[in-house]
Amino acid sequence: MxxxxxxxxRSEIDxxxxxxxxxxxxxxxxxxxxxxxxxxxxxxxxxxxxxKEVLSRIVKNSSGLxxxxxxxxIFSEILHSARALQSRLKIAYFGPEASFTHQAAIKNFGRYCxxxxxxxxxxxxxxxxxxxxxxxxxxxxNSTEGIVNHTFDLFTESDLTICSELNLRIEECLLSxxxxxxxxxxxxxxxxxxxxxxxxxxxxxxxxxIIEAPSTSEAxxxxxxxxxxxxxxxxxxxxxxxxxxxxxxxxxxxxxxTRFLVIANQITSRxxxxxxxxxxxxxxxxxxxxxxxxxxxxxxxxxxxxESRPTKRKAWEYIFFIDLAGHIEDKKVKQALGxxxxxxxxxxxxxxxxxxx
Numbered sequence: 001m002x003x004x005x006x007x008x009x010r011s012e013i014d015x016x017x018x019x020x021x022x023x024x025x026x027x028x029x030x031x032x033x034x035x036x037x038x039x040x041x042x043x044x045x046x047x048x049x050x051x052k053e054v055l056s057r058i059v060k061n062s063s064g065l066x067x068x069x070x071x072x073x074i075f076s077e078i079l080h081s082a083r084a085l086q087s088r089l090k091i092a093y094f095g096p097e098a099s100f101t102h103q104a105a106i107k108n109f110g111r112y113c114x115x116x117x118x119x120x121x122x123x124x125x126x127x128x129x130x131x132x133x134x135x136x137x138x139x140x141x142n143s144t145e146g147i148v149n150h151t152f153d154l155f156t157e158s159d160l161t162i163c164s165e166l167n168l169r170i171e172e173c174l175l176s177x178x179x180x181x182x183x184x185x186x187x188x189x190x191x192x193x194x195x196x197x198x199x200x201x202x203x204x205x206x207x208x209x210i211i212e213a214p215s216t217s218e219a220x221x222x223x224x225x226x227x228x229x230x231x232x233x234x235x236x237x238x239x240x241x242x243x244x245x246x247x248x249x250x251x252x253x254x255x256x257x258t259r260f261l262v263i264a265n266q267i268t269s270r271x272x273x274x275x276x277x278x279x280x281x282x283x284x285x286x287x288x289x290x291x292x293x294x295x296x297x298x299x300x301x302x303x304x305x306x307e308s309r310p311t312k313r314k315a316w317e318y319i320f321f322i323d324l325a326g327h328i329e330d331k332k333v334k335q336a337l338g339x340x341x342x343x344x345x346x347x348x349x350x351x352x353x354x355x356x357x
Contacts, residue, residue: 024078027078027082028081028082028085031082031083031085031086032085032086034086035085035086035087038086039087044264044266045083045086045087045089045134046083046089046109046134046135046163046266047268047269048163048164048262048268048271048353048354049268049269049270049271049274049353049354051079051354052271052272052273052354053271053272054075054079055072055075055076055079056271056272056273058071058072058075059071059072076110077110079110080109080110080111080112081110081112083109083110083112084110084112084113088112088113088114089109089113089114089134089135090113090114090116090132090133090134090135091105091109091113091114091115091116091133091134091135091136091137092116092118092123092124092127092128092132092133092135092136092137093105093115093116093117093118093124093136093137093138094118094120094121094123094124094137094138094139095117095118095215095217096117096215096217096218097115097117097217097240098216098217098220098233098234098236098237098240098241099117099215099216099217099234100139100168100170100234100258101137101138101139101260102115102117102236103168103234103235103236104137104139104166104168104258104260105137106236107166107168108137108164108166108260108262109135116132116133120150121138121139121148121150121151121154122150122154124136124137124138124263125138125154125158125160125263128160128263128264128265129158129159129160129265131265134264135163135262135263135264136160136262136263136264137260137261137262137263138151138260138261138263139151139258139259139260139261140152140165140259140260140261141258141259142170142256142257142258142259143255143256143257143258144196144253144255144256145192147307149309151261152307152309152321153309153312155279155321155348155350156279156309156311156319158263159265160263160264160265161263161264161265161266161267161349161350161351162261162262162263162277162350162351162353163262163263163264163266163267163268163351163353164261164262164268164353164354165259165260165261165262165275165353165354165355165356166259166260166262166356167257167258167259167260167356167357168257168258168260169254169256169257170196170251170256170257170258171234171235171248171249171251172193172196172197172232172233172234172249172250172251173232173233173234173235173237173238173245173247173248173249173250174187174230174231174232174245174246174247174250175220175223175230175231175232175233175237175238175241175243175244175245175246176223176226176229176230176231176243176244176246177223177224177226177227177229177243177244178226178227178228178229178230178244178246180246181204181205181246181247183227183228184205184208184228184229184230184246185207185208185209185228185229186208186209186210186211186226186228186229186230187201187205187208187209187210187211187229187230187231187232188211188212188213188219188222188223188229188230188231188232189212189213189216189219189231189232189233190212190213190214190215190216190219191212193216193232193233193251194210194212194232196251196252196253196256197232197250197251197252198252199252200247200250200251200252201250204247204250205230208230213231216231216232216233216234216237217233217237219231219232219233220233220237220238220240220241220243221241223243224241224242224243230246231243232250235248259356262353267351267352268351268352268353268354269329270327270329270330270352271327271354273354273355274325274326274327274330274352274353274354274355275304275323275324275325275326275352275353275354275355276323276324276326276327276328276333276349276351276352276353277321277322277323277324277349277350277351277352278321278322278324278337278347278348278349278350279319279320279321279322279347279348279350280292280319280320280322280340280341280344280345280346280347280348281311281317281318281319281320281344281345281346282320282343282344282345283343283345284317288343291343292320292340292343292344294339295335295336295337295339295340296324296336296340298336298339299332299333299335299336300332301324301325301326301332301333301336302324302325303322303323303324303325304323304324304325305321305322305323306320306321306322307320307321307322308320308321309321321350324336325355326352327352328349328352329352337349
């Protein structure tokens with residue numbers, strides 16, 4: 001009797017699956033129509049605010065039976081697939097294949113793109129500026145190591161804007177062809193992840209020889225032909241280089257996140273949950289730093305980050321970078337920036353974009 005009941009329930013699921021396939025086909029046809037209209041109007045294929053709105057609406061209208069993260073993952077994949085039907089994007093990113101920036105690029109755009117690894121952050125900017133890539137993905141800050149100064153500096157010279165952002169938890173994995181941990185005699189990786197996994201290595205592989213590599217990706221390549229070697233790298237490296245994951249999340253701190261920016265020649269419209277990044281320089285006078293904050297306080301705008309960098313033109317002259325809650329199209333943001341600009345030597349809007357989870 002129980003087998004008959006189970007068979008009947010599975011039959012219901014099979015029918016629902018077929019309905020889902022039919023609905024996805026209908027959605028794909030509409031996505032293709034939208035793609036044709038975008039091509040005629042020369043519009044961008046990737047619309048960050050639209051994707052944010054879709055995901056927010058799905059979660060908001062869910063019964064709560066399925067976890068929020070699961071729904072977001074499912075519909076992100078649907079959005080990525082639909083976008084790929086319209087056009088195959090070229091994405092430049094900083095670092096070698098299987099780096100965390102590569103992983104962030106895939107998380108943001110999906111796997112149906114042409115990903116271009118670049119040797120420097122400056123190369124990513126240049127690739128997008130010269131239109132050899134549609135978008136670039138670069139790191140801007142890490143929760144444990146702080147800001148990426150070079151990324152900030154490049155914005156002073158570039159006309160590219162920030163059109164999106166994402167946060168990625170940095171999860172280090174131990175990759176190998178070895179049968180188990182007992183068989184590992186050597187561990188390869190870049191100095192940073194080796195330091196981040198120091199306690200785990202001391203506890204779990206106290207006798208293994210630690211060897212530095214130029215990058216986590218190079219470490220993974222090096223151990224491909226070894227039976228007693230292991231690499232500390234991303235889970236993506238295990239897929240690309242055919243290695244087993246002997247241990248997940250071996251970093252000593254689980255609160256290690258990196259924030260990445262998506263850069264482009266593109267303005268992003270309001271999504272309803274946005275962030276704006278600006279840079280400016282002020283005249284050197286008593287109370288200048290205090291005065292620059294008054295417009296934001298007056299209009300009740302939350303500042304989520306303040307950083308300063310030397311201008312490199314004159315000693316003790318600085319450029320300030322600020323992230324604030326809201327979109328440049330918001331009335332109170334416009335008013336606050338208008339008042340701030342009166343006190344500045346220059347003011348530059350780096351972009352307004354959907355705020356990352």
